[in-house]
Amino acid sequence: MLLALRGMDALPIPILLSSLIPGLIIAFLREESVRTRRVLNLGGAGVKLALVGVMLWGVAEGERYEWRLSILPGLEISLVGDSLALLFITLSAVLWLVTTVYAIGYLEGSPNRNRFFSFFSLCVTATVGIAFAGDLFTFIIFYEALTWATYPLVVHRGSEAATRAGRIYLIYTVVGGTVLLFGIVWLYALTGTVAFVDGGALAHVPPEQYPALTGIFLVLLAGVGVKAALVPLHGWLPTAMVAPAPVSALLHAVAVVKAGAFGIVRILYSVFGIELSWTLGMAYVVIGAAAVTILYGSLRALYQDDLKRRLAFSTVSQVSYIALGTAMSGPLGAAGGLVHLVHQGLMKITLFFCAGNISETHGISRVSEMAGIGRRMPWTMAAFSIGALGMIGLPPIAGFISKWYLGVGAIEAGLPWIIGLLIASSLLNAAYFLPILKTAWLDPHPDASSGEGEDVIGIREAGPLLLLPTLATAALALGAGVFAEAEISPLRWVWMVVDRVFGLVQP
Amino acid sequence: MESSAWAAWSVALPLAAAAVAIGGWRAGRVAAYLTAIIAPVLAFGTLRAVQEAGPLRHPLGGWGAPLGIELHVDGLSALMLAATAVVGAATTLYAGAYFNRTTGRWFWLVWLLLWTSLNGVFVSDDVFNLYVMLELLGLSAVALVALAATRDATVAAMRYFLVSMAGSLLFLLGIALLYARYGTLSLTLLGLVAEPDAASLLALSVMTLGMMAKTAIFPLHAWLPPAHASAPTPASAVLSGLVVKASFYVLLRLWLQVFGVSGGGFEAALLVLGALGAGAVLWGSVLALRQRTIKLLIAYSTVAQLGYLFILFPLIAVAGPWAETAWQGGVYQVVSHACAKASMFLAAGSMVKAVGADRLPALAGIGHRLPISFTAFGIGGLSLVGMPPSGGFIAKWLLLSAALGSGNWIWALVLVLGSLLAAGYVFLVLRHAFEWSPEATRPTHPVPRRMEAAALLLALVALGLGFVAAPPLDLLGPLPGAP
Amino acid sequence: MSAALLYALTGALLFSTGLFGLLARRHLLRKIIAINVMASGAFLVLIAAPGPMPDGAADPVPQAMVLTGIVVAVSATALGLGLALRLREKTGRSTLPEDHPR
Secondary structure, eight states, X not given: OHHHHHTOTTTHHHHHHHHHHHHHHHHTSOTTOHHHHHHHHHHHHHHHHHHHHXXXXXXXXXXXXEEEEEEETTEEEEEEEOHHHHHHHHHHHHHHHHHXXXXXXXXXXXXXXXXXXXXXXXXXHHHHHHHHBSBHHHXXXXXXXXXXXXXXXXXXXXXXXXXXXXXXXXXXXXXXXXXXXXXHHHHXXXXXXXXXXXXXXTTTSOXXXXXXXXXXXXXXXXXXXXXXXXXXXXXXXXXXXXXXXXXXXXXXXXXXXHHHHHHHHHIIIIIIXXXXXXXXXXXXXXXXXXXXXXXXXXXXXXXXOBHHHHHHHHHHHHHHHHHHHHHSSSHHHHHHXXXXXXXXXXXHHHHHHHHHHHHHHHOOOBGGGOTTHHHHSHHHHHHHHHHHHHHHTOTTSHHHXXXXXXXXXXXXXXXXXXXXXXXXXXXXXXXXXXXXXXXXXXXXXXXXXXXXXXXXXXXXXXXXXXXXXXXXXXXXXXXXXXTTTSSSSHHHHHHHHHHHTSOXXXX | OOGGGHHHHHHHHHHHHHHHHTTOHHHHHHHHHHHHHHHHHHHHHHHHHHHHHOSEEEEGGGOOTTTSOEEEEOHHHHHHHHHHHHHHHHHHHHHHHHOOTTTTTTHHHHHHHHHHHHHHHHHBOBHHHHHHHHHHHHHHHHHXXXXXXXXXXXXXXXXXHHHHHHHHHHHHHHHHHHHHHHSOOBHHHHHHHOOOOHHHHHHHHXXXXXXXXXXXXXXXOTTHHHHHHHSOHHHHHHIIIIIHHHHHHHHHIIIIIISOGGGSSOHHHHHHHHHHHHHHHHHHHHHHHTOOXXXXXXXXXXXXXXXXXXXXXXXXXXOSTHHHHHHHHHHHHHHHHXXXXXXXHHHHHHHHHHHTOOBGGGGTTHHHHSHHHHHHHHXXXXXXXXXXXXXXXXHHHHHHHHHHHTTOHHHHHHHHHHHHHHHHHHHHHHHHHTOOSGGGGSOOOOOOHHHHHHHHHHHHXXXXXXXXXXXXXXXXXXXXXXX | OOHHHHHHHHHHHHHHHHHHHHHHXXXXXXXXXXXXXXXXXXXXXXXXXXXXXXXXXXXXXXXXXXXXXXXXXXXXXXXXXXXXXXXXXXXXXXXXXSSOOO
16 A cells, blocks of 8 residues: 555645645534544644655655646646655654644634634645645745735734734735746746756756846745745744744744745756856855845844744744755755755744743743743753754754754855854854843742742643643754764755755765 | 527526516526526536537527628637626525515516626627627616615616616617628628728727726726625626626627737727726725725725736737737636626625624624635635636736736736735735624624525635636637737 | 718717717706617617618618617616616705715
């Protein structure tokens, strides 16, 4: 049975359906049917993970999954399961399962759970679709679907602030999506192709069209740059913080920002090809935008007292590592950028889970209120510490691996100033993460100094449905670093991607 | 059945049903339901017949042109018949639950006459026949608005009546000029002999002016929003979805088939039409953004969406393969807007019924208070914005690629701006849908399931059009009159 | 000037007069009459159209059209008058209100 599935070209379809169908059914359940909803959610996530596992196995052994549906002459919906797609899909599938467990715990007893889980599933479906997209036409279909599937999650609480954040989110993403569509149609009208081709689909375009291609590249970059939160298109991301914690977690680690980052990777590698991107000087534009974003995001993060906002600006900064690495022409930099797609996801989702745990259990959402929280929530804060130290780039956590290869890649690509950028960014990371750790672990709890004995303040951890996912992702973040050279690890897979998709050679 | 008789049946069926509907509410409802079941079958049969045999021609009573009345069904007609059948069937289902014996006494009769005249417009190959059908269409449309019997509806119906009559009579004057010049009424024959001389151009101008008034293209749009918003909801759906498209269809026949403008020589005039379309897209959207009640908002969005259709005209003037792409995009916009807009109106009617008010803030929390109707509205709205996957997306893709491919940046910008503005006014409804305010928990009036289902059905068709674009566009065939 | 041309020009004049009345007059009864004047103008132009008949024989097609047109115009007038009456009932006036509703 597994073998039959492995050989199935249309395998992307059941993988998409495994979250789409539960999502559609949940939408029309009664609010009280908690059990059915849980079975559907976890069942869907489990089935998806299993199917993705089969596909991983197939792709590792050289399969390539392809499914096409012709929409118009010359335009088709094409779903392609190759190694690059699977990098993103595996991340989504794993984190979806974890986040679903977390969300079930987080939203217990709150209203409108049907709507929430329904759009949650649609959101993951769209994300996986983005990863599977075999051309820009398919890409934008899922990219736009993601925008609208995420909106109800952002405004889930229905408050004034949520509605406002939702409006800002939509303004940014809808304009971004429209700009992207404009660029795609322009490319289609000019060259007649929007396909993703390994090594670049536009390699054979005659040089007299280079000025137009430059324009198209910039338009496309601006389009995906909104979701990737490239400065100055990042404004929606910190505002979207009003969303419930699991949504923020998914938004920052998997769905929206990663869709943008993945789009940049596709444009660089599968549409233009890295060589043409350098010929046009556009790779430099990407590197420049990423560099500015990395510094700006970190600087802004320094000044946020709201924990989730600080994490949000940290995302702005960290996601641009992906663009930075992939725009460098060498395999090492590419590996660093791509592996960060996974590593940043694991670390950031841990951090957001922790923020959710803290605010759910103790009602604390500000860094300044976190004094002594480490003693009350040792597990949560341990996970938080792993995430934070990983973001700074401390070995042996996953973030170190990313930064290492980014740095080596920079030298390989002859861009030594990027090393300086990485060091500056790491220092800034430390400057906004370490104080949190200090406050949480070393500062005394405010109640402790008010005369009450230490023993009054016992451990009060988040519930198991919140804590277990947090620990799981923290463990993954740690494991991805420690076992980076193991037989099965994100880094291993990235080497394979770099090998196959980009035709670059592993050193 | 002889394949060419499909056209005759598609007119005869609703006409016969209308005759039955004189008998009263119950008879009318049975007749309309039967029509709703059979019409899609007929439309599908027509599609198949055209697909297999090419354009169909049917001399009524065996009398062909130039003396008799000839019916003619090509790909465009067949698609319009199909859109009418689908929207008509869903609206009929909705109306059966929306009206009762008292409020719906005359609805079935008027609605079936309107259905007859719509199909009549789409199968006519004879300009005078077109006139009669347009006149019947206009009068029954006015009567549908007047069925609402409120002050607003009466004023709107009166205004609609005057505009519609002026439009038809301008068309009739044009017919007289064409007949005086060429001695034939057949669209096909006119297409063979028409030349751009003074008399013909005068005829074209007055007919175009008349049809523009009936299509409510900017700046002749002021009558439309009050009429479409104050009509009973099923009427709003067919008025916005289908009726305005009939006069646009006549414009397509005139400009493309009779005068073959895609062959060149009309660039300036086409540019003017396109500019009016751009004005409609922008101004209609801005007005839609300023509305405070849901039905007026949807009605103004119709004004904006009709603008896209007119952008078709300058785009077909460009040479090369992009003219055909534009033609396909324009027709696809007609069909998908018909489904999307009708579903939005039907869903809006259900939502208004549920909360008992039509102000936008009253719709707070409608997302969980009336999920099915809201889903229908949302899908319809996203198709309107041109979000994938939907028919509206395909239409926008085609139009946009025609504009960019031929280097017509201005039209591309208008299309893009229109999308953004549309997202804005759809959002005006969406933002309340997920709101959590005291109003959001108030209980709703019950809404019959059939009403919700009808809206959802149309929304799903609009969605499905995003996946099956190739067969209908194949059927549509090449741009008429292309060199 | 041939008789046909005279008819046609008169028809066009009538049509324009009607159109002017429709646009310029405020009373609904006048507007409805103006529509009928427009219709008569169009009919006159139709009648004047020289058909494809050999000399002398009257072309039956325009006559058929005008007959149909008159029937249509009568029905339309009936609907218009009915609406005007309803409007008077609802608003107490026989003119369209200047403002748009709401």
